Amino acid sequence: MNELLVLGLSHKTAPVAVRERLSVTQTQLERMLADLHASPDVNEAAILSTCNRTEVYLVVGDPVEAEGELLRSIAKSSRIRPTELANLVYAPRNCDAARHLYRVTSGLDSMVLGEYEVQGQVKRAYETALHRGTTGPMLNRLFKAALRTGKRVRTETTLSERRTSVASVAVDLAAERVGHLEDRKVMIIGAGETAELTAQAFAAQGVRTLFVSNRHADRARALAERFGGRVGALTDLAEQLEEADVVISSTGSPHPVLEAEELATVMAARPDRPLVLIDIAVPRDIDPECGRLPGVTLYDIDDLQAVVAQNLADRGSEAQIAEEIVEQEIHAFARWMGQMEITPTIVDLRTRATDIVEAVLAENEGRWESASAADVARMERAARTVVQRLLHEPTVRLKQARDRDDAHGQVEVLRELFALDEPDHASAPADAPRTQIPCPHAMAPADPVPDNLRALAVRRAAGS
Template sequence: MHLTLVGLSHKTAPVEIREKLTFPENRQEHALSILTSSPAVAEAVIVSTCNRTEIYAVTTSGYDGPGAIIDFMADYHQLDRHELVRYLYISEGEAVVRHLFRVVASLDSMVLGEAQILGQVKDAYQYSLDGGGSQRIFNKLFRQSFEVGKRVRTETDIGENAVSISYAAVELAKKVFDNLDGRTILVLGAGKMSELTAKHLVANGVHNVLVANRTFERAVELAERFDGEAIPYEDLFTRLRETDILISSTAATHYVVTKDKVAPSLRGRRGEPLFMIDIAVPRDIDPACNDLDDVFLYDIDDLNGVVESNLEERMREAQRAEVIIEEEISSFERWIESMEVVPTVAAIRAQAEKIRQAELEKALKRLGGLSEKEIKTVEALTGSIVNKMLHEPTSRLKDAAAEKDGYEYVEAARHLYGLDEEHPKERTSLIRSLLGRPEKAPKTT
């Protein structure tokens, strides 16, 4: 059995190709049933989002797993196989585990650290689970991947800092006010950008929206969209007293909001901060306003600076996420190793029992004429010797298998007991086949 991944993403394929290869929710069950009906595929999960389509599979030994998956993709979407292959990436073994963990940790996303992908992979796994496409190996792998996603989000700041201008404004507003519930924003100018920023702020709890514009009708129009209040332009500085956040985006060619006009509005605010966002170019708000106590002014360049610094921060956090991923890969390997030890212990016991039975039979023939009670005593004696001889090594083997590189012990035990000698070609280490570890070169003497 092998872990196999065939897929494409925003990194390898343009949207014209990605949109042709999607597996929408309502077709996932059908697609999975076709895919898993192939003798080459034992388990499968299809992850399909706007930025990626990936098929994760446990493929059966003796078949061309990646080939079967590519055929399925081409046939299902009626695409030319040779054309399709140009955009695909194929991974096998441990690389599949690493890729999946990086995907759920949002390290492979278009926007590093975005939160949606974890939910999307969870949905994909659930479809597969419901349809019987996910079994023992994928149940473990995908559930562990969700833990990876959760760990990365809680133990790093990868998703913490906004990486778009409007979200950066919201994030900064939260740094000033914490909770935006009940806060009042004043939108100055009815431009698209200020509308978008206001929309984000409203989505985050702001519910008092004041709109001021030189053309009052446009102010009314925008205010209606937010269930807010249009105010006459000349009342701007009076209403600034009750404002927590000012968003300005007018077409004026000079400063509309100046320090001397803002200063009187700050009186009586009891130290309540005033957060100003100037997204107009040329700027609407005099930068000197930032010198006033309790005023925090950000223009478009400042917001861009915040976004860039946040992106850099996310890159740094991604390195911490990679460490978590490596830990989780080791943990998954240990699980596979522990899976291998159970059949190995059973095989050792079976072999010992076979030897015991054969030797017992020979001994009984030689002794002859033993009573029923004596035979039972000899049987119990041999059984007890075998059990006691095997107890310590098998329990130690079980413990060792759970350790890092424990499969070495399992391999050694199989070698020492000669478990694979009857059909050596049929048996390949599970960890080697699933994770694509190379076979060790035979020792020469």
């Protein structure tokens, strides 16, 4: 049976010094997807990589083996000992894995509770895997449902209101450290989505910013025009730093864009003027040694945790509503998986019974010397009839369970009791998507699966 597995780490389990070693570029991510999907043990794969998390979503036949193999592979590529890495990663399965992605997409697992950028990041991760052909029926269903859950949380709660991004929290931190920002000279290094969010937060406080970027100069100019700022180049970074009071950096560079030696020269040219640096990039843009220089205060993304604490306290009730929405959606996912299992389970159960009958008849062939051919035929028919009648009620009850919330539980128990997942007993095609989903009781009912999706799931499960 196939199972859903997530292997990942985030700001909750690993410091930025570790997360940046696992951060991947888009090209690296696509190569990893191809390598994962090429593995005979992996049926589907997707990767979510952001500044605060790196997570691999897999559909596999043996989650224990897959988890160990992936852990070894990540440890090797990041040059982290497997034993050290094992203490930092989480590996939920099945409904717990689905719940994790739903919470991530809803902003419930973010550093800033209710962060809305993460939904776009999940969507891009799914689109990348879809484009590379590494998803299948399970991950397609999972990611679409997660995105729907995130949308419900945004529209049905107020979690996404006010300061709901790492960038906005960084601006709050800057204001806390230097006072009113209107009279300060502020620099943003980078021109991506995070830089835009940072500029929005600064503009809300009446700040005109300097955008510094070489790689996306056109976008930097567009941001400058939109927010009334100016544009500079990384080649002139030292000169521009001499004027800055606050710098927030968020590029996608794999290497630091500001080294301690360069900054030391800058600070020597501006004595008695402190400088606040806030590095929210992963991998980090600013050499950590910069924070040791006189007059320099450096914060990285992990230092924002203290600022976030109040955010958590203010949004507790809304978070509870969001958690209930997540449980409603998990309820629907579990029911869908249970429906996916019913037809192949019925096929396996009846095939198992037929195999037993045939084996018993074969074992006793030749022991009925005094019986006529008609007698033997009657005994064979009787044996098959007993099996059919014995399995009639379980078959009916399984079919009736299609629209019930505990379908997955009934399937799991039946497959366990009759050992239907042992190689000699399972008869459905090897590529039939069977998934064991041990889910806790859902908190509220969810909409039923549309008939056309149910029919498609049943056909795929039956191998037709």
